[in-house]
Amino acid sequence: MYEYQEFKVSVAPMMDWTDRHCRWFHRQLSKRVELYTEMVVADAVIHGPRDRLLGFDAIEHPAILQVGGSDPHKLSEASKIGEDYGYDGININIGCPSDRVQSGRFGACLMAEPDLVAECFTAMQAAVSVPVTVKCRLGIDDQACEETLPRFLEIVSNAGCDTFIIHARKAWLQGLSPKENRDVPPLDYDLVRAMKEQFPTLKIELNGGLTDIETSLSETMTLDGFMWGRAAYHSPWILSEVDSGVYGDSAPGFDRSDIVERLVSYLQSIETKDRSAKALLRHVMGLYSGQVGARLWRRTLSEGAASGLSPSEVLTQAHQAIQDASDRAAA
Structure with a gap:
């Protein structure tokens, strides 16, 4: 409510x-x-x-x-x-x-x-x-x-x-x-x-x-x-x-990876019955703005959207790519 x-x-x-x-x-x-x-x-x-x-x-x-x-x-x-x-x-x-x-x-x-x-x-x-x-x-x-x-x-x-x-x-x-x-x-x-x-x-x-x-x-x-x-x-x-x-609530208990996992689950639940679900891929382009691998994230999403993969597969692929980039940067 x-x-x-x-x-x-x-x-x-x-x-x-x-x-x-x-x-x-x-x-x-x-x-x-x-x-x-x-x-x-x-x-x-x-x-x-x-x-x-x-x-x-x-x-x-x-x-x-x-x-x-x-x-x-x-x-x-x-x-x-x-x-x-x-x-x-x-x-x-x-x-x-x-x-x-x-x-x-x-x-x-x-x-x-x-x-x-x-x-x-x-x-x-x-x-x-x-x-x-x-x-x-x-x-x-x-x-x-x-x-x-x-x-x-x-x-x-x-x-x-x-x-x-x-x-x-x-x-x-x-x-x-x-x-x-x-x-x-x-x-x-x-x-x-x-x-x-x-x-x-x-x-x-x-x-x-x-x-x-x-x-x-x-x-x-x-x-x-x-x-x-x-x-x-x-x-x-x-x-x-x-x-x-703004409202003094407790700090958010999630990170960007948590959000991506939620989005993958969301896409899996709707993508077979809702053709517009693919739009989510462009809506999340900025999720890693200012972070290591942000350009890779955007490129992987863009290329994946044109690849024929399902939206959830594209998002999973982009998530893995940015995790790999983060691991390399930390090494």
Whole structure:
């Protein structure tokens, strides 16, 4: 059962990355961190293959479903479906800057329509008993964020939303690709902290550019949590520090080899009936980041994925390769 935590640490929703296999892996590293799905468009939730899009293992709790859309009725229906699947919360995407998302009139472009976002939130929260939250940007394009962001928060919070995960970078919808927008314009953590000062009753979590637990805690001392994105994906071992480093739990009683053994067992249990299980091999590429043999680990996984071996065999092979490399280094 989900245990509410005043201070939240989470892994961001990331398209093509945070699928059910990635989340299963991340849960092995932390019991406390909140795990988000990839963004699922409301129409897909309603009309698509629900089990494939929404199904997840109970071990993933707490798990949050992120949905995209701008039609209040569709979003409310998608939220209810998500709750029925067992998700611990529903999050609406008001941050993605991609052209595909803009063409569907959702994502970051909705930063310019706070009244519509408020209407969507109202419909979603009325449909479910789990919390509905908003993940947004500082603003978009030529907006003066110090003026438009407070207005956005005021309007949406007046509709009842009390939790905002703010990506501390403006989204440029024209002239920059989503990849370029990861680094341009610069992050502005101060503006996020200023929003907490201006709206002290709101729960505000920080997202964007955070790469380690010490910096993340330092930047969020006055906030209500932080969300890791690419850092958690490329260097997932940082998640193993959350339970003890943030919540004061005992130090984790496992090492990377223990995690690999769990993952092999997981793959063996699903790979004959779930073709998507192979995706786990790319999700674990960063497990040995910064360790002896990390490059060998990645290469063995990449070559094995194309070899015709089963995913569990590839992972076992990579594990043996890195153990051999470690033994050689210690000799």
